[in-house]
Amino acid sequence: MIAFLIQTLRIATPYLFAAAGGIISERAGIIALTLEGFMLTGAFCAALGSYYTGSPWIGILAGAAGGLLAALLHALATIRYRADQVVVGIAMNLLAVGVTRFFLRLAFDSSSNSPRIPGFGGGQVRSGVLSSLANPLVWFGILCMFAVGWVLYRTPFGLRVRAAGEKPEAALSVGVPVRRVRWLAVAVSGASAALAGAYLALDQHQFTDGMTAGRGFIALAAVIFGKWDPKRVTIACLLFAAAETMQIRLQSLQLVPSQFVEMIPYVLTIVALAGVVGRAVQPAALGKAVD
Amino acid sequence: MTSPPIDRPASDRAARVRVALEESILPPLVALVIAAVVGDVLIIVFGQSPGDVYRQLLEGTWGNAYGFGQVIYKATTLTFTGLAVALGIRAGLFNIGAESQLASGGFLAALIGLAMPPGTPALLAVPACVVAAAVGGGVVGAVPGALKARFGASEVIVTIMLNFVVLALLNFIVATHIHVSETLHTPEIHAGALPRLAAVLPMFSGSAANTTFLLALATAAAVWWYLFGTRPGYELRAVGLQPDAAEYGGVRVGRVWARTMLLSGVLAGLGGLNYVLGYKHYYEEGFGTGSGFLGIAVALVGRNHPVGVVIAALLFATLSQGALAVNALVPKQMVDVLTAVVIIAVATAVPEVRRALAAARSSGIGNRESGIDGSRGRSDSRFPIPDSPS
Numbered sequence: 089m090i091a092f093l094i095q096t097l098r099i100a101t102p103y104l105f106a107a108a109g110g111i112i113s114e115r116a117g118i119i120a121l122t123l124e125g126f127m128l129t130g131a132f133c134a135a136l137g138s139y140y141t142g143s144p145w146i147g148i149l150a151g152a153a154g155g156l157l158a159a160l161l162h163a164l165a166t167i168r169y170r171a172d173q174v175v176v177g178i179a180m181n182l183l184a185v186g187v188t189r190f191f192l193r194l195a196f197d198s199s200s201n202s203p204r205i206p207g208f209g210g211g212q213v214r215s216g217v218l219s220s221l222a223n224p225l226v227w228f229g230i231l232c233m234f235a236v237g238w239v240l241y242r243t244p245f246g247l248r249v250r251a252a253g254e255k256p257e258a259a260l261s262v263g264v265p266v267r268r269v270r271w272l273a274v275a276v277s278g279a280s281a282a283l284a285g286a287y288l289a290l291d292q293h294q295f296t297d298g299m300t301a302g303r304g305f306i307a308l309a310a311v312i313f314g315k316w317d318p319k320r321v322t323i324a325c326l327l328f329a330a331a332e333t334m335q336i337r338l339q340s341l342q343l344v345p346s347q348f349v350e351m352i353p354y355v356l357t358i359v360a361l362a363g364v365v366g367r368a369v370q371p372a373a374l375g376k377a378v379d
Numbered sequence: 380m381t382s383p384p385i386d387r388p389a390s391d392r393a394a395r396v397r398v399a400l401e402e403s404i405l406p407p408l409v410a411l412v413i414a415a416v417v418g419d420v421l422i423i424v425f426g427q428s429p430g431d432v433y434r435q436l437l438e439g440t441w442g443n444a445y446g447f448g449q450v451i452y453k454a455t456t457l458t459f460t461g462l463a464v465a466l467g468i469r470a471g472l473f474n475i476g477a478e479s480q481l482a483s484g485g486f487l488a489a490l491i492g493l494a495m496p497p498g499t500p501a502l503l504a505v506p507a508c509v510v511a512a513a514v515g516g517g518v519v520g521a522v523p524g525a526l527k528a529r530f531g532a533s534e535v536i537v538t539i540m541l542n543f544v545v546l547a548l549l550n551f552i553v554a555t556h557i558h559v560s561e562t563l564h565t566p567e568i569h570a571g572a573l574p575r576l577a578a579v580l581p582m583f584s585g586s587a588a589n590t591t592f593l594l595a596l597a598t599a600a601a602v603w604w605y606l607f608g609t610r611p612g613y614e615l616r617a618v619g620l621q622p623d624a625a626e627y628g629g630v631r632v633g634r635v636w637a638r639t640m641l642l643s644g645v646l647a648g649l650g651g652l653n654y655v656l657g658y659k660h661y662y663e664e665g666f667g668t669g670s671g672f673l674g675i676a677v678a679l680v681g682r683n684h685p686v687g688v689v690i691a692a693l694l695f696a697t698l699s700q701g702a703l704a705v706n707a708l709v710p711k712q713m714v715d716v717l718t719a720v721v722i723i724a725v726a727t728a729v730p731e732v733r734r735a736l737a738a739a740r741s742s743g744i745g746n747r748e749s750g751i752d753g754s755r756g757r758s759d760s761r762f763p764i765p766d767s768p769s
Contacts, residue, residue: 121539161723171726174473174535178675179722186715193710194425305539312536347551354540361532370533 092333098291100329101229102127102284102300106307107314107321108236109280115240115316116273117253117373121177122162123281124304125184130155130282132188135295136195138205147205148225148286155282156275158184163274167267170377181304189297200297207290225287232280233325237318249273253371256378266378281307309357316371328353398736403682406732407691410680410724414717421716425709432705439704440697446704448576448586452658453696454689455588456481456667458595459650460674461692462602463520463643465683467534469606470639471619476523476538477647478671479545480516484648485655486549487515489662492568492655493557504570508656509594509649516648517641519545524640528633534640542671550664564663573656589657596689598649603685605642615639647671673699676718679725 106127110120130151137143137150162180165171189199196202208223240246251259252269259266281304288303289295306328314321335349419429440446460477467474474480491511495504523537557565573590577583606612617625618635626632654666677695681687695718702711 119535121535165723165727169727170730171723174475175675175679175726176723178475178672179719179726182672182715182722183719186712186717186719189712190421190710190716193712199710199712302543305543308536309540345551345555347547347554350547351544354543357540358526358532358537358544361536362526362530363532 092337095336096326096330096333097226097230099332100325101226102287102303103307103310103325103329104229104233104322105225105284105287106281106304107310107325108232108318109277109284110308110311111236111240111316111318111321112249112273112280113277114311114374115253115371116249116270117256117371117376117378118163118166118270118274118277119173119177119375120277120308120311121174122158122180122304123277123284123307124300124302125181126155126158126278126281127285127288127300127304128181128184128188128298129158130285131289131299132191132285132295133282134286135202135205135289136191138207138290139202142206144205144207144290147290148283151282151286151289152279153282155278155280155285157278158282159274159278162278163271166377167270167274173375173377185298188295192295192297202295204293205289205295207293223287223291225283225290228283229287232283233318233322240318245269245272250371252378253373256373256376260378270378306353309353312357312370313353313360315360315369401736402733403684403687405736406725406728407680407682409728409732410721413724414721417720418713418717421713422709427708432708435705435708436697436701440701444582445584445586446700448583448588449700450693450696451576451588451592452586452653453699454692455592455595455653455657456650456670457673457677457692457695458599458689459653460647460670461677461681461688462599462685463516463647463650464674464678465681465685465688466602466606466615466646467639467643468678468683469619470615470635471622472524472527472636472639472643473535474520474523474538474640474643474647475535475675476519476541476545476644476671477650477674478667478669479542480519480644480647481650481667481671482549483519483545483651484512484514484516485651485666486553486662487648488512488571488652488655489565489568492571492660493566495568495570497569499570501571505573505656508568508571509652512648512652512655513645514648515651517645520644520647521637521641524637524644527640528637534636553662553664559661562663563665564659564661567660568655571656572660573652575657587658589653591653591657594649594652598646599685599689602646606685611635611638647674673718676722679722 106123109126110123113120133154134147134151136147138147141147158180162176165176166173192202193199208225238246240249248259248264248266248269251264252266252273256266259269284303284307285300288299292299307325310321310324310328314324331349331352335344335346338344339346422429422432438446440450460481463477463480464474488508488511492504492508495507519541522541523532523534526532526537527534553563553565559566575583575586576588576590576592577586604612606616614625614630614635615638617628617630618632618639622632625635650670651662651667655662659666673695677688677691679691680694681689681691698714698717702714705711
């Protein structure tokens with residue numbers, strides 16, 4: 089049971105980081121289709137940083153910096169130049185795939201993975217429970233969600249973020265610098281999603297091509313399924329992770345084909361959007377550009 | 380400011396054509412120049428000379444019949460997915476599900492091809508497979524359309540989520556029921572296979588180009604006719620430009636959304652024929668990976684016009700085949716980067732170019748009447764989510 093919970097937490101960690109970023113970005117009115125790309129960038133930069141300095145902590149910083157950089161590019165196109173958020177979002181994901189592959193070959197002369205990088209937990213073969221808890225990012229992941237909830241509902245900045253995503257015209261008219269708020273929100277979401285990627289790379293002690301494998305979209309699914317509210321999104325992340333854990337643990341029994349477990353987050357999201365059980369309504373100004 | 384230019388229809392029309400041309404051709408050109416610069420930088424970073432790489436890229440694609448055949452083959456799939464995305468954008472919808480609609484179309488075509496007895500006349504078998512592909516893609520496209528029309532669910536999110544669901548489902552069916560052991564593909568279809576271009580023009584021998592390319596061109600023509608020559612096409616464009624105005628004018632917007640997503644899915648589904656009927660003659664897991672997303676780039680660079688889509692499909696097919704030709708010099712992944720840069724640049728350049736042109740005209744440089752500006756500003760907002768100036 090304890091092992092089950094810990095494994096669930098481990099699988100949920102990247103979802104928590106990425107979904108936290110997704111909440112901030114979407115509540116500010118910028119569609120978070122880019123989480124996957126930010127994650128992948130973060131994973132690669134973390135691997136680079138950790139490999140060249142030998143310190144996983146620097147890896148984490150490098151990962152966050154990489155995600156931040158990608159997010160700034162996204163903000164430049166969508167906020168400064170008011171390009172369509174969906175188009176640029178999709179392109180940012182393609183860009184992340186291409187750039188990481190290109191530099192993987194440039195830096196490590198490989199088309200599949202980086203060499204082994206220093207991570208947390210002393211480097212012994214994963215001894216289950218202990219090694220995963222040695223990774224500080226597991227704890228940060230949970231804190232991250234609390235932090236987002238606190239910022240969003242308890243601080244002036246959070247109020248501005250919500251205003252920017254719901255009623256940007258009204259916010260502008262009372263002097264809220266909506267564009268600047270959106271810039272900040274996107275930057276935070278990039279760094280946060282990148283930490284999800286950094287966690288993956290440090291947990292597996294290497295970067296592999298396309299290692300995020302759709303997790304950014306599962307995080308987005310969690311954001312929508314959790315109705316853009318940090319508490320509910322946290323539950324959604326844990327729920328999706330628990331389903332995955334269950335599937336891994338019961339693999340040998342062949343009860344449910346793994347493909348059906350994979351579908352759960354996506355199907356639930358579609359159901360939530362269709363409003364069969366408690367309709368998910370997005371922030372009013374999501375996807376709309378602001379002058 | 381001034382009276383509408385009713386009295387000068389001829390010059391008005393000429394100006395409008397000029398403006399339309401400027402706006403449809405300039406952004407993609409700007410984007411390609413930016414991509415070329417980024418490409419140069421990447422090539423230099425990798426320690427190669429851009430001139431060599433570009434020369435080899437051209438030689439490996441348009442320089443010989445095999446390479447050109449491969450370009451044609453890749454352009455065929457991209458034409459279908461590009462048309463699918465473009466049709467959606469014309470109606471203000473974003474179909475990101477071309478990826479799974481393509482797979483689903485190919486899968487159903489393969490199923491029907493397998494179900495028919497060997498020796499079924501092509502005249503019967505090919506249309507059956509084409510219809511199957513259309514149904515396969517159409518069903519997957521219809522779901523987000525119906526959800527949008529009925530519940531207002533964002534088609535962007537639903538198509539993305541459906542991609543994962545449909546691909547997982549297809550993988551499951553193939554893996555558990557109909558795969559050839561040790562592989563990820565179905566057995567070869569019994570009937571419905573289309574001839575390769577090499578059968579007619581021997582110089583293409585070895586390349587995957589096949590007669591589906593002609594179907595792609597015919598489909599592009601059909602989409603053109605549908606968009607600009609029919610009443611539903613007119614309604615579709617009206618909804619894309621101004622849903623509220625269209626509704627007020629008597630168009631049932633929800634119905635147009637549902638219909639358009641269905642058709643978009645059909646177009647993407649037909650793309651599956653290129654691989655299943657034209658090339659390998661079986662369905663394989665992940666056969667069209669990336670073509671759906673590339674379709675977005677094709678639609679954007681082609682400015683959502685069927686002719687532009689065909690040209691853009693050839694362009695991206697050249698890049699994708701050329702990447703293989705230069706892989707010895709620079710990583711082929713460079714093309715992924717360039718594709719993304721092109722998309723971002725077009726998306727960014729379109730509103731910018733539009734504004735810059737408008738500013739140039741209104742400041743008297745172009746000395747056109749403001750009436751033209753007014754009509755123009757409306758006629759080209761082809762982007763799905765209008766950037767509401769507020």
